[in-house]
Amino acid sequence: MIIDRQHYVLCSHCDLVIELSDITVGHKAVCPRCNATLAKNNSNMKFSAVMYAICSLIMIIVACGFIFIDIRIVGNFIGVSVLDIPKTLFSDNYSYISALFILFVLLFPIFNLSIIVLLCSKLQLTKYRKRDLLVVYEKCQHWCMPEIFLTGILVSFVKLMSYGSIGVTGTFWAFCLFVFFYIKSLVIFSPETIWNEIHRSNFATDTPKVGKTGICQNLKLCKCCQAILPVHYVKCPRCKQKSNIRDRDKIQWTLALLVTSLILYIPANLFGIMITVVFGSSSTSTIMDGVIYMWQAGDIPVALVIFIASVVIPILKIISLSWLCYFALAVKRKNKQHCLRMKRLYTAVEFIGKWSMIDIFVVAVICSLVRNQQMMGVYPDIGVTFFATVVIITMIASQKFDPRLIWDRPKNRK
Incomplete structure (x- = not known):
C-alpha cells in the first residue's frame, strides 16, 4: 500500500x-x-496509537493504586506505591524533587497519552481544540521520563539489597507494561497527520x-x-505560535544556561545526595560515593551506569553544547561531513540529556523504602536538588539551540 x-x-x-x-x-x-x-x-496509525495509549493509561491507574515494591529490614516489612514516593519526598521537605517526580513520571506522560486518545478516537473535536491539544503535546513531550524512572528502579534494587530483602508485586509489572505501552503509542502516533487535518x-x-x-x-x-x-509571518496560521527564521539570539540563552549549569554542577557533586542514619549515627554520601560503593561491592555494571549517567553525561552535554555553539557562530568553512558530525552530536545530546535524572529517581526510591524508624533510615540531601536543577537547565539549553545554524553558511546568517 x-x-x-x-x-x-x-x-x-x-x-x-x-x-x-x-x-x-x-x-x-x-x-x-x-x-x-x-x-x-x-x-492504521490512529487505531494502533489509541489502543496502546488506552492500555498504558489503564496500567498506570493500576500501578498507582497498590504497593509495587517492598523491602524487609530486620523483620519489618515496608512497601510503597508509585504515589508514596512523592509523598515521602514532600514530607522530607523536598517538595521541589517531589513536584519534578509527579510532573515527569506521572502528569506529563498521562497528559500526552490522554491527548493521543482524544485526537485518534472518533470524538468530534473542532480544529481549534485539536490545535491546542497538539501544542500541549509538543510542549510536554520533552519532559516525559517514565522509562528513566523504571531504569532507576532497577538500578536502585542493587543498592537496596544491602539493606534487606527486596520484593516486587504484580503492580510492578503493571508499571512496566505502562512504560512499554507508552513508548509504543509515542512511536506510532504521528502529529503530522493530525496537523494536516487541521490545515x-x-x-x-x-x-x-x-x-x-x-x-x-x-x-x-x-x-x-x-x-x-x-519570513514576514509573525505567527503560524496553523498553530498560532510565533516563529523566527533563525533562533540565533537563543544561542546566548544556551551559553548562559550552560554557564549556570556548570556553576551548579560543583555543589551538586560536593554536597551529599543521601543521608543514611543507622542507630542514630548519620553519614552523607555524594554521587561519587555511590559509584565507589557499587564498584567495591562488585556491581561494576551498575557503577558504570550511575557514573556515566550522573557524572559523564552532564559534563559531556555541557562541552558538546558549547562546541555546537562555537561551530554555529565561529566556523566559516563548513563541509557536509563536518555538519553531519555536528548534527549527530546534537541528536545524541538531545537523546541522552534527560537520562541524568536516573540518579534522582534512584535516590527517591531508596529514600521511600528504607524507613525503619529508629534502626535505619535514608533521607535525601541538598545535593539532589542541585543535581536535578543541573539536568533541567541543560535540557532547556539544548532546546534553545537551533540545529539549523549548524548548516548555515556565513552569507545566510541573519
Missing part, C-alpha cells in the same frame, strides 16, 4: 526544501542532506525550489507544527 503525499517540507535540522510523495506503509522519508526523519507512514502545511506564496534551503527562498519553518511559512 502506498499513500500519495505530494507536498513540500522544510527539514527542521538543516532547512533543506524537499518534496515528499509515495511513502510506502511501514517506511519513512529521510532528509538526503542530514538524514533526519521527515515523515513516516504507519498503517495545509505549505503557506508559501510561490512554489518552493527543491534542493535549496528555505532561508535562501525567504521561507521559514514553524518549530511547533512544521509548517512552511514566508
Whole structure:
C-alpha cells in the first residue's frame, strides 16, 4: 500500500526544501542532506496509537493504586506505591524533587497519552481544540521520563539489597507494561497527520525550489507544527505560535544556561545526595560515593551506569553544547561531513540529556523504602536538588539551540 503525499517540507535540522510523495506503509522519508526523519507512514496509525495509549493509561491507574515494591529490614516489612514516593519526598521537605517526580513520571506522560486518545478516537473535536491539544503535546513531550524512572528502579534494587530483602508485586509489572505501552503509542502516533487535518502545511506564496534551503527562498519553518511559512509571518496560521527564521539570539540563552549549569554542577557533586542514619549515627554520601560503593561491592555494571549517567553525561552535554555553539557562530568553512558530525552530536545530546535524572529517581526510591524508624533510615540531601536543577537547565539549553545554524553558511546568517 502506498499513500500519495505530494507536498513540500522544510527539514527542521538543516532547512533543506524537499518534496515528499509515495511513502510506502511501514517506511519513512529521510532528509538526503542530514538524514533526519521527515515523515513516516504507519498503517492504521490512529487505531494502533489509541489502543496502546488506552492500555498504558489503564496500567498506570493500576500501578498507582497498590504497593509495587517492598523491602524487609530486620523483620519489618515496608512497601510503597508509585504515589508514596512523592509523598515521602514532600514530607522530607523536598517538595521541589517531589513536584519534578509527579510532573515527569506521572502528569506529563498521562497528559500526552490522554491527548493521543482524544485526537485518534472518533470524538468530534473542532480544529481549534485539536490545535491546542497538539501544542500541549509538543510542549510536554520533552519532559516525559517514565522509562528513566523504571531504569532507576532497577538500578536502585542493587543498592537496596544491602539493606534487606527486596520484593516486587504484580503492580510492578503493571508499571512496566505502562512504560512499554507508552513508548509504543509515542512511536506510532504521528502529529503530522493530525496537523494536516487541521490545515495545509505549505503557506508559501510561490512554489518552493527543491534542493535549496528555505532561508535562501525567504521561507521559514514553524518549530511547533512544521509548517512552511514566508519570513514576514509573525505567527503560524496553523498553530498560532510565533516563529523566527533563525533562533540565533537563543544561542546566548544556551551559553548562559550552560554557564549556570556548570556553576551548579560543583555543589551538586560536593554536597551529599543521601543521608543514611543507622542507630542514630548519620553519614552523607555524594554521587561519587555511590559509584565507589557499587564498584567495591562488585556491581561494576551498575557503577558504570550511575557514573556515566550522573557524572559523564552532564559534563559531556555541557562541552558538546558549547562546541555546537562555537561551530554555529565561529566556523566559516563548513563541509557536509563536518555538519553531519555536528548534527549527530546534537541528536545524541538531545537523546541522552534527560537520562541524568536516573540518579534522582534512584535516590527517591531508596529514600521511600528504607524507613525503619529508629534502626535505619535514608533521607535525601541538598545535593539532589542541585543535581536535578543541573539536568533541567541543560535540557532547556539544548532546546534553545537551533540545529539549523549548524548548516548555515556565513552569507545566510541573519
